[in-house]
Amino acid sequence: MREINRLGLIGTGVIGAGWAARALHAGVDVIAADLNPKMQDWLNDAIDNAAPSLNALTADIDMPQRGMLRFTTDFNEVALTADFIQESVPETLEIKRSVFATLAEHAPADVIIASSTSGFMPSEMQHGMNHPERFIVGHPFNPVYLCPLVEIVGGNETDDSYKQVARGFYESIGMHALMVRREVPGHISDRLQEAMWREILHALNDDIATTGELDEAIVYGPGLRWAIMGMNQIYMIAGGEGGARHFIEQFGPALEWPWSHLKAPPLSEDIVARFADGTEAQAGGRSIRELERIRDECMVAIQRVLRKHDMASGATLNQFEKHLRHRAEKSG
Ligand SMILES: NC(=O)c1ccc[n+]([C@@H]2O[C@H](COP(=O)([O-])OP(=O)(O)OC[C@H]3O[C@@H](n4cnc5c(N)ncnc54)[C@H](O)[C@@H]3O)[C@@H](O)[C@H]2O)c1
Numbered sequence: 001m002r003e004i005n006r007l008g009l010i011g012t013g014v015i016g017a018g019w020a021a022r023a024l025h026a027g028v029d030v031i032a033a034d035l036n037p038k039m040q041d042w043l044n045d046a047i048d049n050a051a052p053s054l055n056a057l058t059a060d061i062d063m064p065q066r067g068m069l070r071f072t073t074d075f076n077e078v079a080l081t082a083d084f085i086q087e088s089v090p091e092t093l094e095i096k097r098s099v100f101a102t103l104a105e106h107a108p109a110d111v112i113i114a115s116s117t118s119g120f121m122p123s124e125m126q127h128g129m130n131h132p133e134r135f136i137v138g139h140p141f142n143p144v145y146l147c148p149l150v151e152i153v154g155g156n157e158t159d160d161s162y163k164q165v166a167r168g169f170y171e172s173i174g175m176h177a178l179m180v181r182r183e184v185p186g187h188i189s190d191r192l193q194e195a196m197w198r199e200i201l202h203a204l205n206d207d208i209a210t211t212g213e214l215d216e217a218i219v220y221g222p223g224l225r226w227a228i229m230g231m232n233q234i235y236m237i238a239g240g241e242g243g244a245r246h247f248i249e250q251f252g253p254a255l256e257w258p259w260s261h262l263k264a265p266p267l268s269e270d271i272v273a274r275f276a277d278g279t280e281a282q283a284g285g286r287s288i289r290e291l292e293r294i295r296d297e298c299m300v301a302i303q304r305v306l307r308k309h310d311m312a313s314g315a316t317l318n319q320f321e322k323h324l325r326h327r328a329e330k331s332g
Pocket of ligand 1: 010011012013014015016033034035036039087088089090091092095099116117118119139140141142
């Protein structure tokens with residue numbers, strides 16, 4: 001398998017730019033393409049915006065020399081020169097399929113083509129492309145430069161060895177690769193997030209709470225725990241000495257009532273307005289950029305604390321440091 005020295009990015013919106021910032025910081029060269037030439041300025045801006053957080057995150061890690069960035073509107077240039085291609089174009093199956101057909105026609109057969117798709121299954125996207133065995137989903141989280149999670153999913157035609165190569169590459173740029181056992185729409189994490197969001201929309205629709213109150217219910221309570229341990233481990237602890245079994249005895253019966261809904265409410269104008277106006281009021285006049293900065297500074301601080309305990313995203317940061325040290329020793 002080829003060494004991955006140059007990452008090709010297709011689509012340089014929120015997610016593509018996040019991939020670029022992460023890879024460049026980890027010392028990987030990037031060739032990034034977007035149909036819209038105006039995205040070049042936007043991309044440079046987004047990378048600059050991410051730099052202080054990335055520098056703070058890795059302040060005590062000996063980082064390699066920064067990668068080099070090239071921007072183009074020519075997708076074929078990416079196909080012909082990248083060692084690994086990560087697609088982040090809009091979430092429309094037809095657009096994605098046509099982009100993959102072009103890329104797969106021109107990219108050498110051992111170049112992995114990965115999609116950032118939030119919900120499509122790899123089998124839906126790889127069928128009919130040239131060398132479908134090198135196609136995977138590599139689903140990241142926003143902001144890609146600070147969230148280490150990437151869900152790796154293979155389709156019917158994917159060769160497992162490519163999933164392992166993708167894992168190695170993502171880990172080498174400081175990510176935590178979650179190998180998803182079976183493809184399902186929405187992979188794993190977005191299904192969990194959607195379940196919660198559905199309840200939020202119901203609560204807005206039924207006039208139970210505002211967006212601000214719903215967010216209070218998350219950030220002062222369960223949300224504070226989730227960066228450290230997931231819901232399952234947290235519930236085990238909540239069962240006291242009786243652990244998970246005691247927890248189920250106590251709260252299992254509520255699943256029969258049930259407290260929550262299964263289907264989302266229809267997205268009426270009223271719900272959309274409650275969601276949009278509510279979050280606008282919560283922002284309190286702060287711009288998206290300001291909110292991003294606060295979010296990023298706190299995400300950095302949390303990960304640096306978790307690093308001391310070698311827990312969750314902090315453990316990923318420790319692994320990243322080990323990987324970089326190993327790479328530096330090998331090359332010099
Ligand atoms: N935004 C998120 O939170 C998030 C998180 C994880 C994954 N994703 C996934 O990442 C992908 C990109 O999402 P995003 O939020 O960065 O979108 P975005 O709209 O911010 O960016 C998409 C970019 O793709 C470009 N593009 C390239 N080729 C195109 C084509 N053929 N037709 C139209 N546009 C083209 C657009 O110009 C635009 O710059 C989607 O599949 C999405 O589901 C998004």
